[in-house]
Amino acid sequence: MLSRRELKLLRAMHTLGTVTAAAASIDMTQPAASAMLKDLEIRLGVALFSREKRRLRMTAQGRTLMPEVLNALAALESADRLANDMRHGTVARLVIGAVAIAASSLLPAALARVRAAHPSVAVTVRAGTALEIIDMAVEHRVDLGIIIGKVADNHRVTSLTLAPLSLYAVMREDHPWAGRVGLSLTDMADQTIIVLADALPAGSATRAAFDAQGVPYRTMVEVMQSSAACALAAEGLGVAIVESLGAHYATRVGLVAHKLVALENSALTLVWAPGHVLSAPAICFRDGVLEKVAANM
Template sequence: MRDLQVFCAIMECGGVTQAAQRLRISQPAASKMLRQAEDRLGFQLFVREGKRLVPTAEAHALLPEWLGAAAALDGVSRLADALRKGRSGRLAIAAVPVLATALLPYVVQAFRTRQPGILVSLRACTALEAAHLVADHRADLAVILGQSADPRIERERLGTSTIGCVLHPGHPLVHRRRLSLLDLADQPVISLSPQQPVGALLRQAMALEPHMGQVVVEVSQSSIACALVRTGAGVAVLDGFGLLEARTQGLSVRPLQPVLPLEVCLLRPRHHAQSIPAALFTDLLRETAREALAEGHGRG
């Protein structure tokens, strides 16, 4: 790269001294680099006429290609510097919907403060789809509820979210500090689908309770369940992040007995080194998830 810069500077300035001054190096260093370049090439690039160096025909022939190589190398250097300092790049994140809305916005905001040049792509999807996106290297990271058995990915447990109930502030059961499955026996229950971890856990627990009622409304996202609770359509059973989302909407939240714990997990490709932005995002995610889960348990 330095040889290219010296050659181009001499072509423009007509002398080694002027070229060295432009490049802020010593005249002997510039002369040495020119000689080294000529030795490697096997022919002269300049001939001296008086006080000037005149380019040879070979130098003129090389100039267009040399300029292109110099521009390409400079572009690589600038891109590497931008990637190192977080001024360029892309980070793709996949997450189940409730985490995409209740947890990741805070992580993305903290990440953007530190890495403003990185484009963040956030995709909400099912846990199964998120695992496939990571395994196929179409997402750098994924955050899900529950576990994944895909051998192509590695899983890190971020914490445990406890399932609870969401009620309308005027609901008759709102005066109770905690609710049991029996309390829900005569209530219209709103649940996530059984294909989702929360819905599956709820149905397993209900199957063990002989006097338990039935789910009357199935939804795909916690935000939909909260909207239904606001209309008085029933009592929703959601994970801890869904409960946080419900609180922000002014709904009442109560713990559910028996306790139904649900793991919050980070997924990343197995045997694949993380990029600098992905490593920073992971650190921020761990911290934010720990704080959010502590808040959810403390206020449950």
């Protein structure tokens, strides 16, 4: 049987890749961590790591074991949280992961619905990128996650497409084009544009949309959040190109948003771990998100 400390060390090795970093993350010394890994391999009778250029690499056996390690540790940590909640009079907890723009635009109404139906449920919201939230779902660190991006059918999470996404041009009310009808990507060719970074699904989809229409992609500023792009547009620094959730946020803060083009390979998506049975609060949250999306997108 693996101890919790061994599980934590294996997870840290999986995440950080070196014994030194993994040991430090769980308050162990490097020699103690190395000894624990060696003892663990002897007890299991398989090599979990191979040494390549003074660095440990996880073997095929180690990679095969990791999903079970992550699930076991997540279950233990979930039990700890539940026990703590029970001590404080709370009988359940709902953990939601969301990309930043979804957290500000979709979560409030959906969580209000959960609170009304399940007043004793505690809620934790975790932010991250789409890939980080998918990892959280796989490792059972969130019950549900909201991401921007489509999930392949053979991916490691179960998914539900909430809504297709489009690109919008966001500008101040005093911008010369604020009242114009029928803006397109071609119109953006001569504008100072603020875009989402290529590292984000919506950012890479933006670049792809420009390329597909043969429009020069001349960006002045790249940011990691739609809200940041909108804030820069509000200061008159240019026209922000954001996805549908960013456009919804923009109109809430007094900016003007014009639809430019529908995105073919990007969507607002709900994800959760395969085989995970959603609790009543999680189903209530899911339905709240669907209702909010139907009303605003």
